[in-house]
Amino acid sequence: MPESSYDGKNNICSYPAMPPSRQYSQSTMSLLPVSPYSGPKDFCTEANISECMLYISQELSSLGLPSVFYDLNGIRELDVLSTLNSMYSLLQLHQRAVGAVEDLEVEQLKVSSDLHCQQLTNSKLKDQLELSKKENVRLRERERQLEANIKTLQSCLKNEKEEVQKLQSVIASRATQYNHEMKRKEREFSKLKERLSQLLKDKKEKKHGMEVLNYVGRSDGRRSQWKTGKTDARHESEMYKTLLNEFDKHQKELMLENAELKKVLQQMKREMVGILSPKKHSQKEEKCPENIDQQIASDEEETSEMSCEYAREKLTNSIRQQWRKLKNHVENLDNKASMVHKEKVVGEMITKEIHQEEMERLKMEIQQCKDFIQTQQQLLQQQLNTPCDEETAAVLNDCYMLEEKERLKEEWRTFEEQRKNFEMERRSFTEAAIRLGHERKMFEEDRATWLKHQFLNMTFTEHLNIKTQTGLSEYSGQEHKHPSGPKTPL
């Protein structure tokens, strides 16, 4: 828009304009109403002159301008003067409007630039606010740290004060002790001074010596020896001997202890390997446990022979290794167990609750048993304590004994009966066995005679066959009778 007015001012139009009018450019022309369907169309044509005039007058009258036509005998005639004046006033209006528009445009520019400025300042202020907030947070943080610092320092100070107090009390006690000792020494010193002065005064030495009836022999019976260099050396050597003996004894004890501990360690190692190796069987090749066994054997040989640093280290390292493996293994088992425990709802493994219940039950049982034992003890105690008459006691005892006796008698009776039965059965069995033996013998004899007869009959002629056959049948009949022969009544 501003461009158009600026351009409009430079372009000088050829219109014969009296007042300095605005120069119109192409763009102003474009302001003219253009029909959307076609190009710029003429508003007034030859046909609709009077309607146009009427319309224009109406429009102008709405703007407060006189009409452009006058009525001459019912025909609208164009009043050129008023038209030109109207046109002029319209142009004026237009100019004024354009000016107003320009002013408004300028105004708008100003406002927008103001707004832009405001926005810039706003964003700047926001940034500043952010910064100051951060600063604030930082300062708060610092303040908190300083306060914590103060607290620790205060507690340190308290501790130091306490320590100082303690030290002061210690110093005080030491001071009293020193004073006491000092006083004691002073007293002794004064006594010494007194005694010395007394001695100097007295000056008569009291007899100082020993009187004895006769000298006694030494306790070990030997004579005392002169003090020579040899005796000194002897004393030294004796002293060293004592020390050496003690060291020897000590060392022996320590060696024994060491050997014991080594044995224990080796056993532990063996057992640990034993526990671990079955697992290895299932997981790894079979070579491993064998290797380990070999290793253990060789280790033990070495360690039992050598007792040097190297062997000790080897043993301890191998123990540590095994222990670590065992620990891992146990941890794995634990994990597996916990997982399995989670999986199984009613599992074969005893869950913790069931285990606890069992424990509770067992505890209850134990308690009951204990109570029972206690009551028994009490009763027993009562028995022993109550000074009942001897008769009643005897009677009571007898009662119990009687019961016992009766019971025992019953048992004895049944036992006797059973014994008798067994006896009888045994007898019958022996008799049966004897009988069987007899019968067997008889049978053998019969068989022998029969065979003999057979043999004999075979040598005879066949006309005796019939006889022997009949004889045989008779004989077999007789044989059957035989076993039932000797029958003793029971």
Place this chain on the structure above:
Amino acid sequence: MNFSEVFKQSNQLCKVSPDGQYLATCVQYRLVVRDVNTLQILQLYTCLDQVAHMEWSSDSLFILCAMYKRGLVQVWSLEQPEWHCKIDEGSIGLVSSRWSPDGRHILNTTEFHLRITVWSLCNKSVSYIKYPKACQKGMDFSADGRYMALAERRDCKDFISIFVCDDWHLLRHFETETQDLAGVEWSPNGCVLAMWDSCLDYKMLLYSLDGRLLSTYSAYEWSLGIKSVAWSPSSQFLAIGSYDEKVRILNHITWKKLIEFEHPATITNSKAVVYKEVEKRPVIGTEDLSVHELALGSSLFNSQSKYEIVSLPAQVPVVKPDLDRANPKIGISAIAFSADNRYLATKNDNMPQSLWVWDMQRLGLQAVLEQTAPVRCFVWDPRRPRLALCTGNGKVYMWSLAGCVSVKVQAEGSFQVLSLFWHGTGDSLVLLGKDQLCLCYLATDEEK
């Protein structure tokens, strides 16, 4: 338990001979020697003045009687009653007198510890040892009697001299790193010498027999230190009791602390048994008062007492000491190992009525005995793990693993047991009162 009749003694001077056959007592200026079993008087000697110290020689043949005020020592022979020996220290005074381990030399310490004179009963030789130190325990003989360790002080420095008791030959002489040496003690195997500083400085030094420093042990600085020391009979442990109410046990292999035994006012240790002595005054008219009990002497002053087991946690009565005074009554003042090394008995001075027994195998508290009066004296049986103690009343108390027993001394009149010691066989106890003594023969079993 049988009690013998009561005999007179003065000054708590009553000793059993090393061979266990004789009992020597001092009554004023008389020395009475009795047979231990029959208690019949075998010998009677008269000294020149009231006897202050009496000691048997190691072979039980001689008895030494020292009279410090007069500066005299008299030696009596048991075999030959007419034999006499008198040592007069003269104007130099006498502060202590003792036998040497061979029983033929007497060591007299002069007044102010100016010197120690070694008198020989075998010959005319006299030895002098200069600058002995006047301290809690400045002289100690090794258990086999071969060596003597003596603390000396010259030019404000502490020294130790080791003598061979055979001929008093000076074997070793060395300076020690102590500020103020308070005591020396040989280990029972005679190879290690323990020495400790005064209570102002907690320092324990261990030297070998040949004078080499083996180790130094110091538990803490500045506060009051060592109060009592005891070796275990096997020389395995060294127990150090200190003013901080703890006993520290050092082991003989590394000479480092093995364990620390504390004496808390509340016992929560579950394995310990707390015995509390409860006095029961006999009330006339109870149903089960039999004639037997009445005859036992139920005067109102001598009441019976028995032990009750207190359930844990138990409170131990504490007496707060006056810390403004020197040598405050706090800390472990007495330690004793049992003869089999198994137990350790300790007494804490600010819990004076309690005695603590520790198990050395388990290294834990075994029992606590709470008496009705401060414990005066406790001694272990030389053969068995059995402890006898007394509190100054008319009873004797004994502890063993089976339990505790309190026995009233059956004597005419009142007998206050002030101290006691065992006979060497562990079959009898000698009870000492103020000026009386009584023997207590023990049965082999005891009930709770």
